[in-house]
Amino acid sequence: MLPTVCGRRILPVIGQPQPERADAARNRRKIIEVAARMIDEQGADDISLDEVARVAGVGVGTVYRRFGDRAGLVLALIDEQERRFQEAFLAGPPPLGPGAPARERVTAFLDALVDRVVAQQGLFAQLEKCGKAMRYSGPYRVYHIHLATLLDEACPEADQAFLADALLAPVNARLIAFQHDERGMTIEQIKTGLAGLATVVTRGYGVTAGDER
Amino acid sequence: MLPTVCGRRILPVIGQPQPERADAARNRRKIIEVAARMIDEQGADDISLDEVARVAGVGVGTVYRRFGDRAGLVLALIDEQERRFQEAFLAGPPPLGPGAPARERVTAFLDALVDRVVAQQGLFAQLEKCGKAMRYSGPYRVYHIHLATLLDEACPEADQAFLADALLAPVNARLIAFQHDERGMTIEQIKTGLAGLATVVTRGYGVTAGDER
Numbered sequence: 001m002l003p004t005v006c007g008r009r010i011l012p013v014i015g016q017p018q019p020e021r022a023d024a025a026r027n028r029r030k031i032i033e034v035a036a037r038m039i040d041e042q043g044a045d046d047i048s049l050d051e052v053a054r055v056a057g058v059g060v061g062t063v064y065r066r067f068g069d070r071a072g073l074v075l076a077l078i079d080e081q082e083r084r085f086q087e088a089f090l091a092g093p094p095p096l097g098p099g100a101p102a103r104e105r106v107t108a109f110l111d112a113l114v115d116r117v118v119a120q121q122g123l124f125a126q127l128e129k130c131g132k133a134m135r136y137s138g139p140y141r142v143y144h145i146h147l148a149t150l151l152d153e154a155c156p157e158a159d160q161a162f163l164a165d166a167l168l169a170p171v172n173a174r175l176i177a178f179q180h181d182e183r184g185m186t187i188e189q190i191k192t193g194l195a196g197l198a199t200v201v202t203r204g205y206g207v208t209a210g211d212e213r
Numbered sequence: 214m215l216p217t218v219c220g221r222r223i224l225p226v227i228g229q230p231q232p233e234r235a236d237a238a239r240n241r242r243k244i245i246e247v248a249a250r251m252i253d254e255q256g257a258d259d260i261s262l263d264e265v266a267r268v269a270g271v272g273v274g275t276v277y278r279r280f281g282d283r284a285g286l287v288l289a290l291i292d293e294q295e296r297r298f299q300e301a302f303l304a305g306p307p308p309l310g311p312g313a314p315a316r317e318r319v320t321a322f323l324d325a326l327v328d329r330v331v332a333q334q335g336l337f338a339q340l341e342k343c344g345k346a347m348r349y350s351g352p353y354r355v356y357h358i359h360l361a362t363l364l365d366e367a368c369p370e371a372d373q374a375f376l377a378d379a380l381l382a383p384v385n386a387r388l389i390a391f392q393h394d395e396r397g398m399t400i401e402q403i404k405t406g407l408a409g410l411a412t413v414v415t416r417g418y419g420v421t422a423g424d425e426r
Binding site: 045125129131132135136158159161162163165166169170172174175177178179181182183185189190192193194196197199200201203204205 | 258338342344345348349371372374375376378379382383385387388390391392394395396398402403405406407409410412413414416417418
C-alpha cells in the first residue's frame, strides 16, 4: 500500500529517495517488531530503549523521538489489541457492548478486562509502574469513562467516578500475577470474585427502575 | 544503651575500636536520616542509592549491603510509622482496634490506611512501582491478613482473600494522588467513597448474626 499523509496518497518518484514518512513508518514498524520479540523472549521488565534501538539497527535518537520513553513504546505495543478491545466494549455485541442492562455490562467489562490484561500482562505491568500521569491516562482513562457511564445508569446514587476507580483497581497486572502465582488462584476464580463484587456493588447502591428485572 | 548481639550486651573495651555493630548502627541511622531529608527536599521519585551514599559520606557498598536495593531503603524509611499503624489496628482502641463489630473495623481500617498512605505518599508510590514480590509483601501482606480476617467475620460467604485485595487496591498512593490532583477529589471524599464501598460490600455478601445491630 502507498504511504499516505493526512489520508492522501503520496506517489513515490522512481530513482528518488523514499519520502521521509515512509522511512519513518518502516523504522516504527521495525522498532515495534523488535521490541515485541524482545519482550516475548526476555520479558518486559528488562527492556531498554537503547537495546531496542541497537537490535533494530536504528539510532537511539530515532527510538526516543518516535516513542518519547519506555511508556510510549509500551503504549505503541498494546495499541492494536487495545483498539479491538475498545471497539468490543463500545460497539460490539452485548453484554460487553451496548444492548444489555448496565449492571450486566459492568460485570462483562471487568471479565473482559481481566482477559485483556492477562493477554499482555508484562506490558500492563510496565504501564502500572509509570508515574500517575501515564498510569491513569491512555487506556485507563477510556476504561474509567466507560465504567463510570455504566455505573451512572446502574447505581446513580453512588459516586461513579470513585467507584469506577475502585472497581478498576483490582484488575491490575501485577496483582493478578501475584494472586495467580503466589496465592494459587485461577483466572476464573479472580473473574468470579470480580463478578461477585460488581453484583454486590451495583445492587448495593440501588438499582434504577429500568435495570430491575 | 549498649549495643547487643542476639539480645546479649557487648561491653565496649576502652581504647579499642568500636565494635562493628555500633558503626553499622550509626551508618544505618545516618543513611536513613540523609535519605529522609533528600526525599523531603526533592521527592521520592529521583532518589538514588548512590546519591544517598555520597551525601551520607558512606560507601555505596555499605548502602547496598544494609538495604539491598531502593525498595529495602523505602521499607526502612516507612518502618517507624508503619509499626505505630500496625499496633493501632491490631491492638489499639476500637473501632480501628479490637472491640468493634468486624464491619465497622473494615471501614475504620480503610479510613486509617488512607491517612497512612497520604502521610508517606512518595514512599508508598515507590513501593507500588516495585515488582510484585516486593509490592505485595511487607506492609501489604499484614494489611491483607488483617482485612481478610475481618471479612471472614463480616461476610463469611465471600472469597475473603480476593475481597481483601479488592478493597486494598483502591488505597493506592498514586491513585489517591491522581484522584486528588487531577479529579479534584478531597481526601474526605475518597474516604467517604471507600466507606460506602465497604458498607455495600460487607452488607451485600451477608452479615453474621453477631454483627447484626
